Amino acid sequence: MTGYQQVSTSVDARSAAVELSRSAVQARLAACGQVVGPIISTYWWDGEVQDAEEWLVLFKTTEDRAEALIEHLRAAHPYDVPEVICTSITGGNPAYLTWIQQETHRQQPRSAP
Amino acid sequence: MTGYQQVSTSVDARSAAVELSRSAVQARLAACGQVVGPIISTYWWDGEVQDAEEWLVLFKTTEDRAEALIEHLRAAHPYDVPEVICTSITGGNPAYLTWIQQETHRQQPRSAP
Amino acid sequence: MTGYQQVSTSVDARSAAVELSRSAVQARLAACGQVVGPIISTYWWDGEVQDAEEWLVLFKTTEDRAEALIEHLRAAHPYDVPEVICTSITGGNPAYLTWIQQETHRQQPRSAP
Numbered sequence: 001m002t003g004y005q006q007v008s009t010s011v012d013a014r015s016a017a018v019e020l021s022r023s024a025v026q027a028r029l030a031a032c033g034q035v036v037g038p039i040i041s042t043y044w045w046d047g048e049v050q051d052a053e054e055w056l057v058l059f060k061t062t063e064d065r066a067e068a069l070i071e072h073l074r075a076a077h078p079y080d081v082p083e084v085i086c087t088s089i090t091g092g093n094p095a096y097l098t099w100i101q102q103e104t105h106r107q108q109p110r111s112a113p
Numbered sequence: 114m115t116g117y118q119q120v121s122t123s124v125d126a127r128s129a130a131v132e133l134s135r136s137a138v139q140a141r142l143a144a145c146g147q148v149v150g151p152i153i154s155t156y157w158w159d160g161e162v163q164d165a166e167e168w169l170v171l172f173k174t175t176e177d178r179a180e181a182l183i184e185h186l187r188a189a190h191p192y193d194v195p196e197v198i199c200t201s202i203t204g205g206n207p208a209y210l211t212w213i214q215q216e217t218h219r220q221q222p223r224s225a226p
Numbered sequence: 227m228t229g230y231q232q233v234s235t236s237v238d239a240r241s242a243a244v245e246l247s248r249s250a251v252q253a254r255l256a257a258c259g260q261v262v263g264p265i266i267s268t269y270w271w272d273g274e275v276q277d278a279e280e281w282l283v284l285f286k287t288t289e290d291r292a293e294a295l296i297e298h299l300r301a302a303h304p305y306d307v308p309e310v311i312c313t314s315i316t317g318g319n320p321a322y323l324t325w326i327q328q329e330t331h332r333q334q335p336r337s338a339p
Contacts, residue, residue, distance in 0.1 A: 005316070006200065010260065018164070021155045026162050032196075034123065034169065035153040040261040042247045044329060049252050051244070056260065060198065066317065074319055083258075084319035085286065087232065090118070091179065093187055093197035103157060119313065131277070134268045139275050145309075147236065147282065148266040173311065203231070204292065206300055206310035216270060 002101055003063035004089035009073050009082055010041060010054045016078060017055035023076055029069040030059035031103035060089070065104045115214055116176035117202035122186050122195055123154060123167045129191060130168035136189055142182040143172035144216035173202070178217045228327055229289035230315035235299050235308055236267060236280045242304060243281035249302055255295040256285035257329035286315070291330045 007030070011017050014037065021033030037055035044050070061069050066086055073084045089097070120143070124130050127150065134146030150168035157163070174182050179199055186197045202210070233256070237243050240263065247259030263281035270276070287295050292312055299310045315323070 004198070006198065007318075018153060018155070021153070022162055022164075025155045025157065028157075032154055032156040034155075034167070036149060036169070036262060040244060040247070041258055042244070042251045042260075043258040044251065044254075044332075049248055051248075054260070056262070060196075070317070070319060081321045081325055082319060083286075083322050085230070085232065085315045085322070086317040087200050087313050088316050089198045090201050091183070091199035092120075093183060093195060095194045096196050096198070099194055106157075117311070119311065131266060131268070134266070135275055135277075138268045138270065141270075145267055145269040147268075147280070149262060149282070173309075200313050202311045203314050204296070204312040205233075206296060206308060208307045209309050209311070212307055219270075 004097055004100055005061055005063055005066045005086045006089055007059040007061060007066060007069055007084065007086050008056060009077065009084050010039070010056045011077065011079070011082070012052060012054050014038070014055050017057050020073060020076055021057050024059060024069060024072055027072060028104050028106060029065055029072050030061040031100040032060055034058045060100050062101055062104050117210055117213055118174055118176055118179045118199045119202055120172040120174060120179060120182055120197065120199050121169060122190065122197050123152070123169045124190060124192070124195070125165060125167050127151070127168050130170050133186060133189055134170050137172060137182060137185055140185060141217050141219060142178055142185050143174040144213040145173055147171045173213050175214055175217050230323055230326055231287055231289055231292045231312045232315055233285040233287060233292060233295055233310065233312050234282060235303065235310050236265070236282045237303065237305070237308070238278060238280050240264070240281050243283050246299060246302055247283050250285055250295055250298055253298060254330050254332060255291055255298050256287040257326040258286055260284045286326050288327055288330050
């Protein structure tokens with residue numbers, strides 16, 4: 001069986017989150033992207049605990065596309081060390097999972113060789 | 114040990130999201146539902162990458178109720194091929210996990226036969 | 227390999243969610259916390275299905291810190307039986323995962339013995 005993954009990232013501007021979502025879907029590295037936010041992120045920075053406004057992006061993809069999606073997000077993301085984490089999808093609506101598979105493996109129209 | 118699942122769906126109206134959440138909890142197919150949004154969903158549609166406003170619904174349930182919850186969401190959802198995905202809950206507050214188990218297996222009051 | 231976990235909780239006030247997020251990061255029980263919301267939570271209470279406004283908090287941590295994080299959230303949370311659930315992180319940006327490991331295992335400055 002094909003395995004499926006949810007992959008997430010976060011970034012400090014809504015427009016950057018939408019752009020990460022659109023570029024990954026455009027490249028068929030994910031079947032869909034979902035931008036959630038604004039959220040409040042908290043972490044240690046410069047010796048103190050700080051808060052920042054961010055947006056979360058959730059992607060659905062197949063296991064065999066996950067590595068390429070991670071690479072895409074690392075390259076396209078404005079941060080040096082962006083959050084990119086994966087969790088396994090263990091089940092769901094079979095027709096929806098098939099749609100993820102199809103959307104991430106569809107051939108693009110192309111001009112004749 | 115009983116296993117636990119987080120099950121999620123998304124839909125294009127806040128009222129529909131709340132209704133999916135309430136109907137699943139009412140039927141004790143999930144211990145709770147959480148509606149998050151609005152979110153921005155991006156996917157290929159009609160030959161181009163499109164954005165749409167949606168709401169995410171997150172459910173907590175047991176492994177033995179997950180299939181019935183998926184079927185409920187498929188039947189109650191307005192889309193032909195709704196997003197329904199499951200991820201495994203691998204731990205947590207033991208008292209909260211017990212509450213999920215109890216809420217999804219409680220007998221409803223019923224009239225005498 | 228070190229394993230990584232996403233741990234989540236929810237609470238009925240934005241300020242309480244931010245405080246849970248900050249206190250866990252301050253104690254280095256998680257590398258970051260993310261507050262999402264408001265969300266609409268639905269559950270059975272007092273014999274009927276009820277809705278309440280809540281905020282979700284998502285933490286990233288290592289497997290060896292997850293139990294201490296769960297205990298911290300149980301102790302610091304205003305509810306008797308708070309939601310605390312864990313899901314496994316199965317991959318991601320290697321540099322980000324290393325950052326989670328470092329942030330949750332960094333020595334605090336301390337005074338001489």
